[in-house]
Amino acid sequence: MLSRAAKQCEANPPPQKNAALAKHLFPSSSPSANPDIREQFKKRVSPSPATLSARTGINERTSPSWNRTGTPRGPGQRSFASLYENSDAFKHEPSSVIDLTGQAPSSKAKEDVFFAEDDFSDDENLDLDFEAPTSLPPMPKPPKVESAAKENMPPPSTPSQRVEWSSSPASHWNPPNPRRADSGASHSTMSSLKRNSSGEDDCFEVPAPKKRVLPSSWKRDAADQEPPTQTPAHNAKKNFFDPSASAIKEQKRQLKNQRQPQNSEAPLGDWTGPSKEAEGTVPKMQAISLSREQRHILNLVVEKKQSVFFTGPAGTGKSVLMRAIIDELKKKYERDPERVAVTASTGLAACNIGGVTLHSFSGIGLGKESATALIKKVRRNPKAKNRWLRVKCLIIDEVSMVDGDLFDKLSQIARTIRNNGRPWGGIQLVITGDFFQLPPVPDRDQREVKFAFDASTWKTSIDHTIGLTAVFRQRDPQFARMLNEMRLGEISAETERAFKALSRPLKFQDGVDMAQLYPTRAQVESSNASRLRALPGEGRQFVAEDSGDPAIRDKLLANMMAPKCLDLKVGAQVMLIKNWDAGLVNGSLGRVIAFSDEKTFEMEGASGHDPDMSDAMTKARKKLQAFSAELEAPKQKFPVVQFIAMDGTPRVVMVEPEEWKVELPNGEVQAKRLQLPLILAWALSIHKAQGQTLERVTVDLGRVFEKGQAYVALSRATSQHGLQVLNFNKHKVMAHPKVCDFYKQLYRVNEADLGPATSVTDFVADRMGYQKARQEASDSVPDEDALASMGY
Numbered sequence: 001m002l003s004r005a006a007k008q009c010e011a012n013p014p015p016q017k018n019a020a021l022a023k024h025l026f027p028s029s030s031p032s033a034n035p036d037i038r039e040q041f042k043k044r045v046s047p048s049p050a051t052l053s054a055r056t057g058i059n060e061r062t063s064p065s066w067n068r069t070g071t072p073r074g075p076g077q078r079s080f081a082s083l084y085e086n087s088d089a090f091k092h093e094p095s096s097v098i099d100l101t102g103q104a105p106s107s108k109a110k111e112d113v114f115f116a117e118d119d120f121s122d123d124e125n126l127d128l129d130f131e132a133p134t135s136l137p138p139m140p141k142p143p144k145v146e147s148a149a150k151e152n153m154p155p156p157s158t159p160s161q162r163v164e165w166s167s168s169p170a171s172h173w174n175p176p177n178p179r180r181a182d183s184g185a186s187h188s189t190m191s192s193l194k195r196n197s198s199g200e201d202d203c204f205e206v207p208a209p210k211k212r213v214l215p216s217s218w219k220r221d222a223a224d225q226e227p228p229t230q231t232p233a234h235n236a237k238k239n240f241f242d243p244s245a246s247a248i249k250e251q252k253r254q255l256k257n258q259r260q261p262q263n264s265e266a267p268l269g270d271w272t273g274p275s276k277e278a279e280g281t282v283p284k285m286q287a288i289s290l291s292r293e294q295r296h297i298l299n300l301v302v303e304k305k306q307s308v309f310f311t312g313p314a315g316t317g318k319s320v321l322m323r324a325i326i327d328e329l330k331k332k333y334e335r336d337p338e339r340v341a342v343t344a345s346t347g348l349a350a351c352n353i354g355g356v357t358l359h360s361f362s363g364i365g366l367g368k369e370s371a372t373a374l375i376k377k378v379r380r381n382p383k384a385k386n387r388w389l390r391v392k393c394l395i396i397d398e399v400s401m402v403d404g405d406l407f408d409k410l411s412q413i414a415r416t417i418r419n420n421g422r423p424w425g426g427i428q429l430v431i432t433g434d435f436f437q438l439p440p441v442p443d444r445d446q447r448e449v450k451f452a453f454d455a456s457t458w459k460t461s462i463d464h465t466i467g468l469t470a471v472f473r474q475r476d477p478q479f480a481r482m483l484n485e486m487r488l489g490e491i492s493a494e495t496e497r498a499f500k501a502l503s504r505p506l507k508f509q510d511g512v513d514m515a516q517l518y519p520t521r522a523q524v525e526s527s528n529a530s531r532l533r534a535l536p537g538e539g540r541q542f543v544a545e546d547s548g549d550p551a552i553r554d555k556l557l558a559n560m561m562a563p564k565c566l567d568l569k570v571g572a573q574v575m576l577i578k579n580w581d582a583g584l585v586n587g588s589l590g591r592v593i594a595f596s597d598e599k600t601f602e603m604e605g606a607s608g609h610d611p612d613m614s615d616a617m618t619k620a621r622k623k624l625q626a627f628s629a630e631l632e633a634p635k636q637k638f639p640v641v642q643f644i645a646m647d648g649t650p651r652v653v654m655v656e657p658e659e660w661k662v663e664l665p666n667g668e669v670q671a672k673r674l675q676l677p678l679i680l681a682w683a684l685s686i687h688k689a690q691g692q693t694l695e696r697v698t699v700d701l702g703r704v705f706e707k708g709q710a711y712v713a714l715s716r717a718t719s720q721h722g723l724q725v726l727n728f729n730k731h732k733v734m735a736h737p738k739v740c741d742f743y744k745q746l747y748r749v750n751e752a753d754l755g756p757a758t759s760v761t762d763f764v765a766d767r768m769g770y771q772k773a774r775q776e777a778s779d780s781v782p783d784e785d786a787l788a789s790m791g792y
């Protein structure tokens, strides 16, 4: 029968139009020149990669690469340049994997390959990085659809070839709605009511505004609207019969979105009073784009792989730049995230950049022992040892609080564990901080403070020391100058007078008071507790949901900005501790005006607070209840907060829990906390305020006791209008003499490659000195003298 069929087939070859259809449906396997499948088999004599892989026991990663015609390449046949020859070169396909095994796939009679357990023990010495050729052909233009979606999509056909599938609507060709993941995470329980925010999501690219924002989000610009192919109506229809909680949530969200454009003229947000934003008088806030000096540093780190310490006065954008660097490095090492370790001196600072403490990364515990003992400790800890071996780029934020001895010990650990004599065993360092700000926490033995720049290995560890000069936080140049004098401890009589004049009381009409900064946590807690008690009405307590290894979880989470227990009442002053968008950022102050759940939008406690608001809220409630009446109401209620946005306008948001993670570079989550991104904010600790930008702040210098504290506290303010200074005493604001000396040694030089107009301060003289020292260090046994002087 088969031979009869074959004969018939030979006599009547298949028509061409079927070949076209086959080509469309199976483009990768469809024969193009010769439609006869037998001819294809005749041509293909080499084994397929999968067959070979099965035969040799080597998986796809190590199997030989294949060219487009299906013939294998032998060793040396595939150059890096060839990777860029076609537009598919960057696709993640086995065929694009570079053959590092050196085995030609054409050698057919391969024997099975077996690996011993330690065959790869020296893998860490392999440096597989390569510089991309500079003369690459342009990358293929990305298609309009999202890449993630594209991977799962069949290739769209041209109109002439289009084959309609009766069971597949055209919408299946569209990318998924990017907002769905977000909204899908919103359920009625506390654990599911979270935004997908891994650590600090803020970056120089500002994220899209949150949809819970009322009323200003009712008037969104076109860029924030749903893609035209996915109207809320379309999605609502799709989920209409889906009874799951997430589908109901999604449905409600879509209904809300549908209402937005229609209601833009008379926004629901009337109930907070029409904001300037709603009236269209406030220009749309722009995403932060890095300044020239910031970009220069980014380039040095990411492209030139230099070890850099960048510093600068408060508000010069060190944190913004560091986040941009982290983003870029993570992209660069996307396939091997352990190559980038994000750390900071304290748990709080680490949380702010989505990293871990330097201690936690390095696996040294408190790190009080000698370097030799610490090396033994790391060796006994395979995970920590592996981190040291894998890391290529170590980020250290808030370096002013890193102890100098610790810096030397870590440098020694890195060299020894990595068996590499270069500074830090060849790890690229990216360090930032301002030594005029908070110093290392002093030891119990009260020895003199030792800064990181005092470390014997500091100079040999850094290629470039760069000072950022443009202050962004304070727009008023006179105020910026006053703060700079204070930073350097050189306060003129005029500046002293100006600071003393700031003792006047300040009152704001919007109900949000000044945040008072205190040096100790106890002072902060007692001040906030008494203000909360003084408020009328019933309080609500929000207890964080913690997870992770119980042995270390509580310790790791103890330093977190988000508290374990948060007590709130209507009228409580709060501060946002996450970055949401350009208007609402970490540090934005607000006031709780009600408690609500999203579905019924049932407000409590707002009446009597503000009559206009109560009236408008009633309207708002009715409108929302109209479409949410049939949906099941959740039990959990969350605070509705009226924030003062960065432009000074009020914005009302219902605040729901978010997630904080303490994560190791390999992505291993050590601890997790789910909590509202709020803290009480009548009083704040200076420690918690470090890194924040505050619009309204009171500082009582009579309470300040540590060098650097006064500067940190005062430099949080954005303007003199929002700053009250009590008990100003210029002797209280003196900088540490060692820090003054360190910065005096650094001097301004214009970088030749940036041109004469640049404001970049690159301390070239030091850098040259460092490089010379580095050269010497790598030629001989590194830093032996330094280590000997430290008793190692």
Ligand SMILES: Nc1ncnc2c1ncn2[C@@H]1O[C@H](COP(=O)(O)OP(=O)(O)OP(=O)(O)O)[C@@H](O)[C@H]1O
Binding pocket: 288, 289, 290, 291, 294, 312, 313, 314, 315, 316, 317, 318, 319, 320, 321, 434, 472, 473, 690, 691, 692, 693, 715
């Ligand atoms: N390139 C930029 N363009 C506009 N604004 C910027 C830029 N860089 C930073 N900013 C803004 O300046 C303010 C201070 O930035 P940032 O917190 O990064 O400064 P910092 O140097 O880390 O301050 P500190 O030392 O006090 O922590 C923030 O409000 C930030 O949004």
